[in-house]
Amino acid sequence: MLRVWGVSQELLTLTVDELGVATAWESWGLGGPTVLTLKHHMRATSGFPLCLQKFHLLHGASDSRLEDASVLEAMDLQLVLVALSTDAQRQEATKELVDYAAHRGHVEVLRFLLRAGAEKDEKDPFSGFTALQVASWQGHADVVRLLLEEGASADWWDRDGWTALHCAAHRGHVEVVCLLIQNGADKDLKNSSTETALHLASERGHAKTVSLLLEAGVNKNTKDWEGMTALHKACARNRQEVVRVLLESGVDMSAQNPCNDRTALHIACELGHLEIAQSLLANGADYDAARCFVVDGNDSDEGFDFADFSSGETALHLASAGGHVEIVRLLLEAGVSKNIPNKGGETALYQACESNRLEVARLLLESGVHTDVQDGCLGWTALHVASDVGSAEITRSLLAHDVEKDMQCFIHGNTALHIACSDGQVEIARLLLEANADKDAQDSESSTALHLASSRGDSELACLLLEFRAKVDVQNEDGRTALIEASECGHAEIVRLLLAAGADEDVKCSDGRTAWMIACDQRHAEVVHLLRPPEF
Structure with a gap:
């Protein structure tokens, strides 16, 4: 102790x-x-x-x-x-007593000190606060009134650029804010983070303070160094009453953050603030802030919903990726364009699948979104993504809406079944096969799903593919069959399955070797034992 x-x-x-x-x-x-x-x-x-x-x-x-x-x-x-033995010590002690009186709200003590010659605007050497800032932070209106009557400067700032008005607005001290404004405090002065009093009050949710500042004529659309307006900050912190006050004042709802070009609606939708999104839409927020038409191969004549030019993501993209079902429903009911891709070619459905947002995916599918839009990077569709993520329920929902099961991506020519087999997603593969996906589809290297399952040694997947009568002797561009792939990797169990399914042991790959030769080269004794030597 x-x-x-x-x-x-x-x-x-x-x-x-x-x-x-x-x-x-x-x-x-x-x-x-x-x-x-x-x-x-x-x-x-x-x-x-x-x-x-x-x-x-x-x-x-x-x-x-x-x-x-x-x-x-x-x-x-x-x-x-x-x-106290020196003038410097006496001055320092007096300053501390002034700050203490301001901090505690001792008006008469402060009045005595000021009349005794105490400096009203002296700054604390550590924080840079004056007595007026201390009193404003604490909300002592009588102390603030006294200091202003004694001629204290309303706009002195501390080491972080905060004035008395910043302090009072941040803390929501309405009477102090009113006194400072009446005594000529600069309403739009910015601190070192380029935040005004309106930014601070909005972020903290002080609706009465915000209303007072707006009535005093502050610049309601000014941005801080991050490009955030007061409305952006209120939306980000889910300050519903502040948003209402700002909207009633006619704040610019379409203002974009220059760092990521997001509007207030984007912020609310991304963070799942439903009531704020409702308020913004009810007040005419434009979810189609800018449009440019499709120039790539996507089969759509809808405009891009670019209110965020850095990534092309709309409010619907952000709400979908975040799994905010009610906001997605709200946007769809408002008539948002639901099929447009972002700059990466990803639709809202694509992002819902990528983030494994089942309820959002179902809602989008029920609204009639296009299911087969390919992204601009790999050419993946929502089904490719669901297969990669391993979401059986989303895959089942997609298949129930007549999605294209065998669409191949741009880069490797993979179908959803290829991806499922590459990732070991047995349940996804079964769903695809039961939906009559092409079990023998070949990618850009002519490999089938069975090649991929055999190469990775996944006996459960290989058994599933064989159950659905996948062809066992398909050769890829190097002439390799599934048996050769399994033999090279030493997957004896796969070799047994393939041989039982009638795989041809004598098929030669492009370098003239059979599965047995390759197994010998790799010294996979068990596989060599399973395979018979070729006939010379």
Whole structure:
């Protein structure tokens, strides 16, 4: 336990951890709070100026004084208040007393100090706060009024560029905000993060403060360094009442963040804030903010819903990828274009499948979206993606809506069945085969699903394909059969399955070797034993 003693009594008892929590904003030493941390705590709770405080080990030697950087532990300390001997010390102590009075809301104490010559605009050397900023942060309207009457500057800023108005708006102190505005505070001044008071109040959800700032004529569409407007921030933090106030003021709903070109509607849809999305749409938010027509091979004459030019993602894309079913429903009912791809050629359905959002995928399918749009990178469709992700339920839903089962992608010519077999997705493969997917479809290298299953040694998949009577002796572009693939990799169980299905052991690949020769070269003894030597 840490104990602090005065001349005749104990002043403070707490653990070092409790001190750390109480002064989390303050300086920490190598192993925890320091003496300087304790000094700040004593100033905040008792008003003792930092420059007057000295700490000694209780019952310690005469030289037991602790330096400010000393790390505290469980100990008993003696607080000694030293006399002021220089003008600099007196000025520093007066400044701390002014800040303490402002922090605590002691109007008469502050009035006395100011009349005694205390500087009203002096900044704290650590934080850069003036007394006006301290009082504004705490919401002490009477103190703020006194300081303004005494001529304190309303627009002085701290080391982070925060003014008194920033402090009051951030904390939602309406009366203080009103006083500052009435006394000429710059309403649109930005802090070091280029945030105005409106940004701060909106993000924190202080609707009354936002309303007051708007009535005072603040720039309601200004952006911070991240390109965020007050509306963007309110939408991101789901501040519904603030959004309502901003919309009633006529804020620009179509304003885009230049970093990612997202509008307020994009933000609400991405984060799943349904009520805000409803408010934006009810107030005419444009989900078709910009349109450019398809120029690639996708069979669609719909415009691109580009309100986000960096990726081409619409509100529907974002809501679908996030699995926000009710927002997707809301957008569909509002008439959003549902089949357009983003810049990567991915539709909302594609992204729902990619993110394994079953309910969203079902909702989109029920709305009649196109199921076979291929992306612009690999040429994958929603079915390819569902097969890759391994979502049996989404695959089942796609197949129930008459999706094209055997569409091949651009790059490798894979069908959904190829992908399922490459990834070991047995349940997906069974669904595709039961839906009459082409079990012998060949990719760009002429490999079938059986080649892929045999190469990876997946006996369950190989058995499934053989159950559906997949051809066993199809040769790929290198003349290799499924048996050759399995033999080279030493997959004896696959070799047994293929031989039982009538695989031809004598087929030669393009280099003239049979499965037996390749197994010998690879020294797969069990496979060599299973295969008979070729007849010479």
